[in-house]
Structures are given as C-alpha cells and as structure tokens.
Amino acid sequence: MLFPSKIGLREILITSxxxxxxxxxxxxxLSLGPVxxxxxxxxxxxxGCVLLLLNSRQFPKKxxxxxxxxxxxxxxxxxxxxxxxxxxxxxxxxxxxxxLSYGVFIGLMLxxxxxxxxxxxxxxxxxxxxxxxxxxxxxxxxxxIMVKGPGSDFMMGPRAFAAFVVAMLPFALSAWRxxxxxxxxxxxxxxxxxxxxxxxxxxxxxxxxYPLSRFSPHKPEGWLRLGLWVxxxxxxxxxxxxxxxxIRDRFTExxxxxxxxxxxxxxxxxxxxxxAVQNSIELAPLLGHGPGSVEIPIGRVNKTxxxxxxxxxxxxxxxFGYVGAAVWLTSFFSLVGLTFRxxxxxxxxxxxxAHYHLGAMLGILSVAQLMLTDNVIVYIFAMAPLATxxxxxxxxDVVRRSQFRNLKQAEMNAG
Numbered sequence: 001m002l003f004p005s006k007i008g009l010r011e012i013l014i015t016s017x018x019x020x021x022x023x024x025x026x027x028x029x030l031s032l033g034p035v036x037x038x039x040x041x042x043x044x045x046x047x048g049c050v051l052l053l054l055n056s057r058q059f060p061k062k063x064x065x066x067x068x069x070x071x072x073x074x075x076x077x078x079x080x081x082x083x084x085x086x087x088x089x090x091x092x093x094x095x096x097x098x099x100l101s102y103g104v105f106i107g108l109m110l111x112x113x114x115x116x117x118x119x120x121x122x123x124x125x126x127x128x129x130x131x132x133x134x135x136x137x138x139x140x141x142x143x144x145i146m147v148k149g150p151g152s153d154f155m156m157g158p159r160a161f162a163a164f165v166v167a168m169l170p171f172a173l174s175a176w177r178x179x180x181x182x183x184x185x186x187x188x189x190x191x192x193x194x195x196x197x198x199x200x201x202x203x204x205x206x207x208x209x210y211p212l213s214r215f216s217p218h219k220p221e222g223w224l225r226l227g228l229w230v231x232x233x234x235x236x237x238x239x240x241x242x243x244x245x246x247i248r249d250r251f252t253e254x255x256x257x258x259x260x261x262x263x264x265x266x267x268x269x270x271x272x273x274x275x276a277v278q279n280s281i282e283l284a285p286l287l288g289h290g291p292g293s294v295e296i297p298i299g300r301v302n303k304t305x306x307x308x309x310x311x312x313x314x315x316x317x318x319x320f321g322y323v324g325a326a327v328w329l330t331s332f333f334s335l336v337g338l339t340f341r342x343x344x345x346x347x348x349x350x351x352x353x354a355h356y357h358l359g360a361m362l363g364i365l366s367v368a369q370l371m372l373t374d375n376v377i378v379y380i381f382a383m384a385p386l387a388t389x390x391x392x393x394x395x396x397d398v399v400r401r402s403q404f405r406n407l408k409q410a411e412m413n414a415g
Contacts, residue, residue, distance in 0.1 A: 013052065117395040166206070294319055
C-alpha cells in the first residue's frame, strides 16, 4: 500500500510532494493551463505549508534560529521583488515562481519538523517515504536509460535526475550503513544511473559520498577505511576517464572548453556566464536585483542556459544581494551543525534513527557542493525531499532524546 490508511492533511501533503519529487522534472512536462504541473506543485506546496503551519501546535526550538533566518530571507526577497519589478526586466510570474521555489524548501522543513514533533508514532513519510521516492526516481531514470541509452532525457532530464541524486543519495547510503533493507541496492542503482546520465559533478559527488557515509570520526579504523575508500574511488575514476570514451568526451570534448593544467575541459560556457553575473552583482550589491533576475545577464551571453547561472552562490548574491545571500547561507550551513550533533548522539544511543541524521547532514553538504556548478537550489524535486529530511532529523532528535531520558529515569526509579 502506497499510503497508510489514517493520516492527516499535513502527512498527505508531505507524502504527495515526496512521491511527485521522485518523478523529478518529468512533472514539468505536464501542463496545467498557463503553468507547468511542477509550477502547480510549487504553488500548492507553499499555500499548504503556510496554512498547515498555522495550525501546528508545537515547533522545535532547535529550528528557531534557522527558521527565523529563512523568514527574514523571504521578507528580503519579497521586498526586492517589489522594489525591482518596474525595471528588472523579469516578468512578475517568473519572479514570484522563483521566490516560491525557496518557500517550498523552507515550508516543508518547518512543516515536517512540526509533524514529527507532534506525532506519537513516526509518520509514514519518515518510515517509508524517503526510500520510496529515491526508488521511484531510480526506476524511472533506469527505464529511460534502457529505452534511449546513456544520457537519455526520455522520461526525465539527466541534469534533473543528477540533482535529485545529489540531494537524496546520502540518505540511501546512510540507510545502507545502518542496515535498512534494500537501501544498499537502491544506492548502487542510483550511482550507476547518475554515472550513465553523464553528469560530471554529480557523479564525482556521488563517489565521494560513499566513504563519507561510512566514516566514523571517533574510531581510528574509521580514518583507515576512509583512506581505502578514497584510494579505490580515485582508481575507478582514473580508469573510467582513461578507458571509457563517452565519459572522457563528456569531460573534454563537448560544449565550450577551457583549460586546466594544459588539459582541455568542458566548461559549458560557465566562465562567460559567471563573469556576466558578477558584473551585474556590482550594480546592486546589497539587496540584489530581485528573485529570478539572474536570467537577464545570463541571457545576454548564453541563449541555451535557460537563464540559469550554473552557480547557486552567484544566483543568491545576484538576486538577493550580499545581505540576502548571507542570511540564506548562514541558515543553511547552521543546519549542518545541528544534524551532525544529532547523528553523533544517535550513532551511540539510537542507531535505529541514526541514518536520518547522517543522511540529512550529508545531503546538505553534497547540495552545497553541487551549488558551485549547478542550479539545484531552485529544483524543488531535489530541495523538497532534503528539506523534509532535515526537518524530520531535527524533531526526531528532540523526541528520541526525551524518550531516552524518560527511560533512564524510569530505570533509576525502578532500581
């Protein structure tokens, strides 16, 4: 059964979004009149999160700082949208949709945290939803590869699938580490599919995640295992680059090229786009040019990039200024510390839940890496599952620590 028999509106909303995210940008290919189905999901998710958050009874205090930061970010974004709209050159619809994509991440993180905190049992989307959505995405893109071959965009785009993998492979690998059934097979299948999508950065990140997901910082053998993994991955990468022609061509031959150490490297025009965006940032450095406005300088130098800068740090700075980018990134990276502490405690005291915390922490770090060369921050099919995982990790830690303390207290009283 895909859905459990008794769940509330909040669980239905979160579960539905997770399942749809498993189709990545395949949802975008459906039309809902003037907007795509993916835009429709974005709108519904924002409205649903706002209404359901207003009806939530509890909120985890550990998320107060990050949550407040994100709300300040949205307020700055709304101000920038209104202030820049008359002369930004971006349509009102595009600006609003861009801002709403950030709203999905923020809303789902807060809503999932509230649901887990208030629920006496683990919600379905925590127990089964994350592994289900990664299985759906892997199966769909696997079929696409079998039908059309490597690099296929038959059922979903290779770039979209790669972004999804970067956000959610950490959860599958973490679940594998803690012996969750089927997680290992799904993780390996995801990695093979992302390699066959010919997404260079995502493939490298996926390989790096393997040793990181097994790393035990407080054990000497953990450092040895990390070294062995790094050596093995380096060997596989070298052999693939040297002997697999399509992979070598993807790195060196196709697209606009630059040179690193005398080796011709495919930059896909990023060097020109980044210069154009940086020059535009200097015209409005504090609060930026407004949500979605980065498409203007990109459009002047690259007509095939779809208005995306392929660097989300530049996107944030251009659209929201140094102030907005600082608020977003501070809130985002503060979550690394929270989830890391959650994982360290759970690895010792609550191993049944440890993979949620490790998956959330590694998901943030891997997305931060992909942000250097891609547009993952506005892909809700990647950011929505990650947001739900982060929110679940925060509240799971609160609930399980409380249960642990109560159990210890009961044991002391009984003794």
